[in-house]
Amino acid sequence: MKKSPIIIVIVLLTSIAVHSNSTNTEKWSDFAFPAIDVVDKDKVSEGVLIFHRLVPNPDSLFRSCIIEVCKVLYKDKAEVPVKTAFKFNLRNSQGVAATGGNLTGIDMFMNTNYIADFYNRHNKSDEETLSEITGIIIHELTHAYQYSPKGDGGYVNNSEHFSCIEGIADVIRLKTGYVSSEFKRPGGHWNDGYKVTAFFIDWITSLDEDFIYKMNQSTLTITPWTWDKATNHIIGQSVKELWIAYQKSFDTKNEKPVVCLVN
Numbered sequence: 001m002k003k004s005p006i007i008i009v010i011v012l013l014t015s016i017a018v019h020s021n022s023t024n025t026e027k028w029s030d031f032a033f034p035a036i037d038v039v040d041k042d043k044v045s046e047g048v049l050i051f052h053r054l055v056p057n058p059d060s061l062f063r064s065c066i067i068e069v070c071k072v073l074y075k076d077k078a079e080v081p082v083k084t085a086f087k088f089n090l091r092n093s094q095g096v097a098a099t100g101g102n103l104t105g106i107d108m109f110m111n112t113n114y115i116a117d118f119y120n121r122h123n124k125s126d127e128e129t130l131s132e133i134t135g136i137i138i139h140e141l142t143h144a145y146q147y148s149p150k151g152d153g154g155y156v157n158n159s160e161h162f163s164c165i166e167g168i169a170d171v172i173r174l175k176t177g178y179v180s181s182e183f184k185r186p187g188g189h190w191n192d193g194y195k196v197t198a199f200f201i202d203w204i205t206s207l208d209e210d211f212i213y214k215m216n217q218s219t220l221t222i223t224p225w226t227w228d229k230a231t232n233h234i235i236g237q238s239v240k241e242l243w244i245a246y247q248k249s250f251d252t253k254n255e256k257p258v259v260c261l262v263n
C-alpha cells in the first residue's frame with residue numbers, strides 16, 4: 001500500500017519529537033545535586049509550622065527547583081557550576097530571603113515571619129503560600145547558579161550589576177511559573193531590577209529565545225559588564241533601543257507608559 005505523504009510526515013515528526021525528548025532527558029539525567037541540609041533555627045513560630053506543613057519533603061522541592069533553574073540558565077548539566085553543599089536556614093528574622101555561600105556551597109536563609117505574614121495576607125491560602133515559597137526558592141537558587149557580572153562596581157541598588165543579577169533571578173521565577181503577569185507594568189528603568197527588569201528580559205526573549213542563557217554567558221566575556229554591551233553583542237541593538245521598543249509594546253495594548261526614565 002502506498003503511504004500518503006501526510007502519514008509519512010506525521011511518522012517523521014513523531015520520531016523527531018521522541019528523539020528530541022530522550023536527548024533532552026539524557027542531558028539532565030544523573031544531575032549532581034548538592035547535599036541538602038535544612039537548619040531549622042525557628043521551631044515554634046506560625047511561619048515555620050506553615051513551611052513544614054506545606055513542604056513535608058524539602059529535599060524533593062529543592063531538587064526540582066534546582067533543575068528548573070539550571071534548565072533555564074544552561075543548556076546542559078555539563079555547563080552548570082558544581083555545588084556540593086546546600087544549607088537552607090529557616091529563621092525568625094527580617095526581610096524575605098537571601099543567598100550567600102562560596103564557590104561550591106550554597107547558604108540560603110528564609111524568614112519564617114515573612115511566610116506567616118504572606119499566608120495571613122492571602123486568606124490563609126495553602127496554594128498561594130506554597131507558590132510564593134517555591135518562587136522565592138527559585139529566585140534565590142538562581143543567585144547560587146548564575147554567573148556574576150564583573151568589573152561593573154558590584155551589587156549596588158539600581159546599578160547594572162544589581163539589575164543583571166536580580167532581573168535574571170526574577171525572570172527565571174517568571175519563566176518557571178512563579179510570577180504572575182499581573183505584575184507587568186509599563187515604565188520604570190531596566191536597572192530597577194526584580195520584576196521590572198524581569199518582564200523586560202522576558203520581552204527580549206521574544207526576539208531571541210536564548211537571551212537569558214546568552215545574557216548569563218555574556219558576564220564571562222564582557223568586562224566591565226554593561227547592559228548595552230550585552231544587548232549589542234547578543235541582539236545587535238542598544239539597551240536603550242530595546243527598552244523604547246519594549247515600552248511601545250504596551251501602547252499596542254492601550255497601556256501608556258506611566259514613567260519612562262530612559263536617558
Ligand SMILES: [Zn+2]
Pocket residue numbers: 139140143165166169
Ligand atoms: Zn535576589
